[in-house]
């Protein structure tokens with residue numbers, strides 16, 4: 084459907100002028116997603132492979148009308164207008180794949196990425212800051228993100244408060260003369276591994292479950308990720324292999340697209356600390372400099388010292404209750 088078709092349709096079906104463009108777009112988008120359902124209610128004598136069925140069933144019409152806030156009596160008229168587009172449009176999943184490809188081929192070299200990692204606030208949330216305005220943009224950095232949709236190129240934004248000199252990053256804020264960084268009080272969507280690598284938190288949760296439930300090693304998590312997820316998108320080598328061999332050229336990223344065992348362990352530790360601090364309503368603070376594997380040692384030691392006596396105390400209480408019941 085192009086603009087001329089829309090104008091022609093508006094003349095032919097004046098009812099279309101009653102609705103907003105976003106209602107009609109949503110109607111088409113939703114119907115595209117379950118067009119197989121729409122076809123399935125028609126008898127086999129009605130051809131639906133290459134052409135849309137003439138009628139919309141009551142249940143589908145009701146769903147589409149409620150979802151788009153279009154009165155039910157107009158459902159069949161809208162279906163008459165939009166059915167050819169519904170049948171020719173790719174599904175949402177195929178559209179996403181196409182859009183990902185466009186970002187990679189046309190956007191990445193221009194610095195346009197589908198994934199952009201921003202701090203969650205645009206104003207300084209330091210209580211002792213006069214907060215003279217919105218945060219300023221400090222810089223953008225190109226990064227590689229490991230996601231359930233594969234290895235992606237992304238950009239991360241750093242913001243800066245000119246009043247109190249605190250820097251706000253995607254995961255945390257940097258303060259005390261750039262000596263400390265404190266994580267925000269929510270579990271972030273992305274976990275920072277180093278300056279140019281981030282991992283999707285859902286992925287780290289999956290590794291944590293695998294480690295805890297089935298004692299999966301970090302190296303096995305790496306192999307599983309590189310085999311199953313890193314190649315998603317089908318434009319990489321689809322052959323089965325057991326060792327990761329993605330190159331920067333394969334993925335179109337400037338930094339290493341290979342996940343490492345150290346990154347899996349670091350992500351496991353950071354997520355465990357974040358969950359624990361979040362549960363106890365504490366903010367996680369670590370030194371802003373030094374090696375990644377060393378920076379979290381202090382926080383780990385502190386939690387271990389607290390957790391061990393607490394666990395022993397609960398175990399003794401449990402045993403005491405058991406012994407009382409034993410005779």
Ligand SMILES: [Zn+2]
Pocket residue numbers: 207208209212213214244245246247248249
């Ligand atoms: Zn400030």
